[in-house]
Structures are given as C-alpha cells and as structure tokens.
Amino acid sequence: MNFIELFNKVAKVARPAHLEFIPFTSMEERFTESSLDSLDLLMMSFYMCEIYDIDDETAKELNPETVQEFYDAVQLHKKRDPESIEWAMEFIK
C-alpha cells in the first residue's frame, strides 16, 4: 500500500472541508511547511493510529515532523495493516 496516498486521503478527512489541502508529494515534507495545522495533525494521529491499531497512549506520544517519521513510528507500533486504502477510509468514516 502506498503510505503517502493513504496519508493524503486521511488528511483530507481531518482537514476542514472548506480549507485548502495541498497533498504531500514527498516522504520528506515537513508538517510545519504543509497546509495542516496543529489540530489537523492531532486528528491525523488518532485516525492513523486507529487504522493501524496503535493504542491511544502511544498515539499521544508520537511527535513526527515529516511523513517519513510518521511512517517509521507507525511501522514500530502498529498491530495490524489495513487491508486497503478503501478499507481504511471506510473505517474512519
């Protein structure tokens, strides 16, 4: 599964619909330079941790600064992999 594709789709759910979201194109992109604000990132963390079955306490500790760091943290703590991007998006709707 393409992580960045999933990440962008989840970010669109977390980001309020009326606000612009510029999709990430690189794993090295920094969140501070993205269109996501701190509340969007908080929601992103919980959504992604739900998809990968990472417990809430660990989710709160995650402090990634790039998509790659987010990916690495997920790989370290995950208890499952989503079946597909469609499955993941259905899971958080």
Next chain:
Amino acid sequence: MIYLTNYRTAASTHVDLLDDIDYPQKVHWFPDTYKRVSSGLFYAPHKLAEKVLDSELVKHLRENKVGKTAFIFASGNSHLAGIGPRIKKPTQLTYEYKFLPFTLTQVYAGRMAQALGATDHIVTDSTACASSLKAMMDVQTLIKMYGFDRVIVLSFEDAVSNSVLEFFGEAQASLTKKDEEAGVLPSAFDEVNHGFRVGQGAVLAVFDSPKVVFAGKSTPLASLRGAYTASEECSNAIGQLEDGQGFIRAIEGALEVAKESAYRVSVVKTHGTGTLSNNKSEKAALLTTLKDFVATSYKAKIGHTMGASGLLETCLLIDDLKRGVVPKIENRTTHDTQFLSHDVSDPGGLILSLAAGMGNVYSAALLSMEI
C-alpha cells in the same frame, strides 16, 4: 428591523425507549448520531450538528460575504464538553471521544465560524435551555448597536447524553418509563398529560441587517422585531415562580424593544415543557400580558431539545405558518381554543416565542411573517 433570511432545522419524531440507563425513559433522537461512537472517532454532538450544516448553504455563506459577520454557537447547557462525563455504569450511550479539543465549545465554534466565513466575532453561549433564544438578544445588539451586517447562529446540544438523562431523570424533570407506563403522555397546559421527553435537535439560522436585504443580497423569511432575556427573584436556581415573573419581564422587555403593543401578539410559541411549574408560570405570564392569542408547544412532538429548543421551535413555527397553520399541542385531553388542542389557521399578527432555562433565565422574541 432585523431579518431571518435562512435556516435549517433538525428534530426527530423517532422515539426509542432507552432501557439500560439509570432512569429508563423514551427519547426523541437520531440513532445514527451514536453509531460507532464507542470507537472514540466520532462525537455524537458533532453528528447532530451535521444535520443542519447543509454544505451548499455553508459554502454559499462563506463565499458570499455581505459585510461584518458574527457567529454565535448557542451551546445550551454545555453538555457538549465531553470531559469527565458522569457514568455510573456503561450504557449504549457511553463513549470517550478522542479529540478533546473539539469537545470545547469555543474551539468548535472557531472551526465552524471559519467554515461559514463568520469571522468578525466568534462567541459561544451557555444560557441553559434559553440559549438559542437568548442569542436573539445578542443578534439584535450586534446588528443594532455594533453595525454587524449578518449574524449566524448555530445551536445544538446532545440532550440524550448519559449526563443529561441522569440529571433529568434524577430530578424527575423528564418523563420516565415509569411515568409513561402509568399512562402519562407528554403534553403542556393539560390537566391529565404533562411533562416532556428529551430530544436531540439542532438549528442553523442566518440574520441579516436591512442594508443586506435591501441590497438584494438575501431574501427575508421573517423579521425579528425585538428580543429580550430576563431573570426573576427566585431562591431556587432550578425552580420557577408560579406567578410568571420571569416570563412577564422577558415578554415586556421584548415588546418595549420592538415598540409594539401586546394587543398585536396573536400567536405564541410557548416554552411549553408541560411540567407543573412551567404550566402555571407560563400560563400566568401569558394571561397577564397578552389579550387575544393562541398558544402552541412543540416539545410533545419533538422532545425537549434543550439549548436549541427556543430558536429551533421558532423556525418550526415559521414552517407551519407558511402553511397557514398554528399546530395543536400534542396529547391535550380537553378542548382548548387558546392553549391549542387542535390545529387552527394562522390569525396573522405578531409571533411571540418564549424559552426558559435553569438558573432563572427567561427569553422572549417577537417576530413577524410580514416583511
């Protein structure tokens, strides 16, 4: 003059008995608002709000700014705050939402105001069950005193949360399963049936200044002539004076602001909870202040939607008046031509809308369908 130019309402006539809670009772609700809440990813109050956040209207308001615009989130008794809910035992309503910041009313208001393009003044109101009607006084103040062109009011609260059902059940404020098994049905101003079920409800309403309407930027649906919120000298903060002092002060305040005579009021949307104290208090106030009127109540039909009830029920009345009807109060057992036991034709004239809330608060708004 202030104009109501748009609104969306959500109220439920669907009734279920919630039997696994401390005080089993029937509620009016949207069961889908609690779907999968136990995952912590979904928040029932937000799901309720989505029922009036019509995406086309929200987009239209955001992209067609008319000038200085305010947003009021009338959050009622503030049960929106999902921090530390009282849970004696897990029920079908129990959940723990993971996104704490969005359970704070002003944070939610900020996010919604940005979506609506109402970013010149963003506030919340927690004046209990009078909240959304009390916001009418704020609408009036912002437009008349501070030159706002538009005020958008959003109001909802989750009346079927564990906390509300426990509080109302414990206080014997709402009808319980036991009451209904004894044959009591929700109604108001009736000798046999009385009281209310709680209900989920939401309302989104847009109020514009004359400048906006006369510029052709919106179309008026009704006019808000005057609004006032008052209190009374009552030692019990969850009680009401039976002589209707609080309601009288609110009605007289609204008439004074509107520079209107009580004789012109012909239709009253009562607070109409049907509790013994409200029946006495509200009836006394209306008979003292008004002359020739018909009165209705929506709570027996949709439940008590708490903070949203005042404005939500006002919009429902406007819907009914557009059809030319003032609806009856459900479950009346005696023929009554004033506190209506049957539907009547709209007599015209001014509309008086009333609400009351715990903490000794009473709100009144005068509206007209004549533009």
